Amino acid sequence: MKDLLVTGGAGFIGSNFVHHVLRQTQHRVTVLDKLTYAGNRASLAGLDQSRLRFVQGDICDAPLVDELVSEADAVVHYAAESHNDNSLNDPSPFIQTNIVGTYTLLEAVRAHGVRFHHVSTDEVYGDLELDDPARFTPTTAYNPSSPYSASKAGSDHLVRAWVRSFGVAATVSNCSNNYGPFQHVEKFIPRQITNVIDGVRPKLYGAGLNVRDWIHAEDHSSAVLAILESGQIGRTYLIGADGEKDNKSVVELILELMGQPTDAYDHVNDRSGHDLRYAIDPAAMTELGWTPKYTSFRDGLAATIAWYQENQDWWRPQKQATEAKYARTGQ
Numbered sequence: 001m002k003d004l005l006v007t008g009g010a011g012f013i014g015s016n017f018v019h020h021v022l023r024q025t026q027h028r029v030t031v032l033d034k035l036t037y038a039g040n041r042a043s044l045a046g047l048d049q050s051r052l053r054f055v056q057g058d059i060c061d062a063p064l065v066d067e068l069v070s071e072a073d074a075v076v077h078y079a080a081e082s083h084n085d086n087s088l089n090d091p092s093p094f095i096q097t098n099i100v101g102t103y104t105l106l107e108a109v110r111a112h113g114v115r116f117h118h119v120s121t122d123e124v125y126g127d128l129e130l131d132d133p134a135r136f137t138p139t140t141a142y143n144p145s146s147p148y149s150a151s152k153a154g155s156d157h158l159v160r161a162w163v164r165s166f167g168v169a170a171t172v173s174n175c176s177n178n179y180g181p182f183q184h185v186e187k188f189i190p191r192q193i194t195n196v197i198d199g200v201r202p203k204l205y206g207a208g209l210n211v212r213d214w215i216h217a218e219d220h221s222s223a224v225l226a227i228l229e230s231g232q233i234g235r236t237y238l239i240g241a242d243g244e245k246d247n248k249s250v251v252e253l254i255l256e257l258m259g260q261p262t263d264a265y266d267h268v269n270d271r272s273g274h275d276l277r278y279a280i281d282p283a284a285m286t287e288l289g290w291t292p293k294y295t296s297f298r299d300g301l302a303a304t305i306a307w308y309q310e311n312q313d314w315w316r317p318q319k320q321a322t323e324a325k326y327a328r329t330g331q
Contacts (some may be wrong), residue, residue: 002027005072007059007105008079011181013119013217014158017045017078020221022047032068033079034058042314043182059101062108069108074228075114080155082121082149083186085329089273091147098126098151099158105248106162116170117228118159120214123149123237124174127275130211135279136174138236145273162232171231173224175180175239176280179300180217181307185315186322188212189301192251192265193308194319196244196258208248208271211277215241216300219292226290240280241292250301257302269330 004021008014008030021027030053033039044054057064059079069075079101081087081094102118109116125136125144144150162168179189192202223239231237243255250263294300308315 001228002073003030003071004028005030005032005068005075005077007032007075007077008039010035010039010041010043010054011078012038012043012187013220014078014179015040016180016217017076017221017224018044020049020218021176021223021225024222024225027051029053030068030072030285032057034067037318038082038184040182040314052148060104061097062094062104062309065104065287066108067112069105069114070112072114074117074229075105075109076118076119077102080152082148084123085271087146087151091151092185094147094151098148099154102155102158106158106168106170110162110166110168113169114270115228116159116168117224117231118155118170118172120156120174121149121152121174121176121225122174122240122278122280123275124153124156124178125278126281128277129275130209132277135281136238137281138284142173143269145275146162147272162235169233171194171227171233172236173239174229174236174280175220175223175279176213176215176241176243178220181241181305181311182314183217184322186325188247189250189254189304190315192254193258194315195311196254196260198311198319202251202254203268203326204247204251204265205268205274205331207267208247208251208307210274211244211246211279212250213240213279214245214250214297214300215239215292216242216294216304219294222293223285223290226285226288232268235284237284238280238282239285240282241294242282243297245297253301254305255299257298257305266307271331
């Protein structure tokens with residue numbers, strides 16, 4: 001049985017990974033999470049507590065990180081500040097958590113010889129034109145466009161440098177946009193779903209033509225576990241599920257699946273520097289024998305809607321403050 005340290009394991013993508021690991025393996029998991037507004041202990045409820053330990057703490061806390069890493073067989077690093085709008089308002093937490101935090105973890109795994117997997121984003125590559133047939137690959141040049149994506153690009157480069165300079169046993173994955181259970185209502189898909197539940201019209205940035213390559217968080221989790229178990233040290237893996245959809249189509253599908261007219265949404269002020277299109281070429285993942293479970297975005301979205309309908313006690317405490325924040329910016 002292996003001991004995994006999962007940073008950010010009470011956040012959206014991290015908690016989905018913890019659920020997946022405890023269901024699919026016999027590993028023990030220690031979650032290290034600062035419990036900022038985006039972390040939620042309730043996201044770990046109902047799991048096998050005999051194999052789960054929770055530690056509230058900061059990945060920038062070097063003594064704490066060193067202690068926890070020394071007890072682990074592998075570290076899976078999800079912890080990050082990740083909301084683009086927040087990075088435009090105040091970049092400083094993104095630099096601290098995403099760059100300094102990753103450095104702190106790398107020094108600990110270097111000291112203790114522990115396997116490290118770094119979870120990143122396709123946003124480090126910038127964006128593609130809407131009519132460009134290309135997709136991101138591991139050799140695509142980095143071209144981040146926000147403080148968030150720039151800080152994640154910096155953390156990716158640190159990992160690769162520690163592999164080459166110090167022999168750290170690390171891999172990197174860059175994933176497309178996730179959706180699924182336990183995602184904060186500030187994010188695009190859960191915001192629209194919870195608006196409809198509350199009888200409020202969904203909000204669409206600008207014309208809604210921006211394209212994202214969607215993947216269900218369960219599929220992201222299974223991909224990361226495959227990389228952890230079989231990935232080549234030093235290699236970067238791009239994770240995607242061929243789920244390109246423009247934002248307008250996503251809002252309209254949410255409305256359709258929830259029994260509402262597909263034009264019952266409002267356009268709001270566009271985000272500053274809003275990237276046009278992301279698209280992932282996941283070819284490297286097929287080498288590991290990985291395939292997504294949710295090959296139909298419609299089916300995955302329907303399952304996500306059902307989760308938010310059935311788990312209102314999880315998201316409702318976040319909702320009022322989130323909408324008030326958006327209202328102040330006309331969004």
